[in-house]
Amino acid sequence: MKPREKFILALKGGQPSGRVPHFELVFFLTMEAFGRVHPSHRFYKQWNQMSLNERKLHIRDIASLYVVTAQKYEHSAIFFHSPKGWTDNNSDQGIMHALEEIRRVSGMEYFLMIEGDITCGLPNGDKIMNFVSELADNPQQFKDKAQAAVDKALKRAEFFRKNAVLDGFALCSDYCFNSGPFLSPAMFDEFVTPYLTNLIAGYRQMGFYTIKHTDGNIMPILDSLVSAGPHALHSLDPQGGIDIAEIKRLVGDKLCLIGNVNCGLMDTGTDEEVIESAAYALKHGMPGGGYIFSTSNCIYTGMPLKRYELILDIWKKQGNYRQIPAVLQS
Numbered sequence: 001m002k003p004r005e006k007f008i009l010a011l012k013g014g015q016p017s018g019r020v021p022h023f024e025l026v027f028f029l030t031m032e033a034f035g036r037v038h039p040s041h042r043f044y045k046q047w048n049q050m051s052l053n054e055r056k057l058h059i060r061d062i063a064s065l066y067v068v069t070a071q072k073y074e075h076s077a078i079f080f081h082s083p084k085g086w087t088d089n090n091s092d093q094g095i096m097h098a099l100e101e102i103r104r105v106s107g108m109e110y111f112l113m114i115e116g117d118i119t120c121g122l123p124n125g126d127k128i129m130n131f132v133s134e135l136a137d138n139p140q141q142f143k144d145k146a147q148a149a150v151d152k153a154l155k156r157a158e159f160f161r162k163n164a165v166l167d168g169f170a171l172c173s174d175y176c177f178n179s180g181p182f183l184s185p186a187m188f189d190e191f192v193t194p195y196l197t198n199l200i201a202g203y204r205q206m207g208f209y210t211i212k213h214t215d216g217n218i219m220p221i222l223d224s225l226v227s228a229g230p231h232a233l234h235s236l237d238p239q240g241g242i243d244i245a246e247i248k249r250l251v252g253d254k255l256c257l258i259g260n261v262n263c264g265l266m267d268t269g270t271d272e273e274v275i276e277s278a279a280y281a282l283k284h285g286m287p288g289g290g291y292i293f294s295t296s297n298c299i300y301t302g303m304p305l306k307r308y309e310l311i312l313d314i315w316k317k318q319g320n321y322r323q324i325p326a327v328l329q330s
Helices: 003-011 030-034 052-073 091-106 128-137 139-163 185-191 193-205 219-227 244-251 263-268 271-285 305-318
Strands: 077-080 111-115 168-171 209-213 232-235 256-259
Touching (some): 003 077, 003 209, 052 077, 052 091, 091 139, 168 193, 185 219, 193 209, 193 219, 271 305
Parallel strands (some): 077 111, 209 232
């Protein structure tokens, strides 16, 4: 099976043969690994002034960097991030061209996804008062805006569906601190769950897969996240007290689980702690399938590359499903 096929099988709750699939939401260390600036760190201020040929060359370079990253670190999926500056009316067209270029270079080797979340996450500090005031004083207005955002996102998804190169969406609105969700469970079910559910249902109807990401302590809203119907839940943040063994027991039969390797330890812990975290995630995530190996966030700027390479070494040694002998298969 190709990496993409194994990734999809895991999203469906299956158990691929051989090594458990792996990907990272973002791998930012491209300068250290390849001597090339990550697309998210590039700012195309003059994108709208570029000739068509200039744009094609930039898109080709960006696409190739995503592919070489996936090849080197054996990712099963690529999460494409639109570079800053692609803000004209044709930005989705640029994303489409980049996805097409990735397909041209790598064929159907990798699962391709882009950002697709419009639900309200943690508000920025400068917007928190307006956010809270609107919830309290104009709840219906807030809900109307949320539904309008869903409708707009699904209309956008239709564009990608017609071009048939995209596999799914990563939904990256964060809802939780390490101590728990920003909104109470009751408020979450009023102001987020219905719109997350509608969004995911719309994506599913078009044939897209969905991966819901959120950091922090999700336990108070776990049932709501699962009921919204994503194919997978990403992060499973141990810094927010999330134990993958418990999550696997509670909802492992309902959706795919992705992550749980402690990013904080990868940055500041010992090698032994990092090894233990990776081994624990594999031990409790893999049984029965429906698991994709990943850190609890991403490979972010400033993280030691050697720590990522360390968890990959554990993955290669301990992340393999046992093969059933041919005599037993018969």
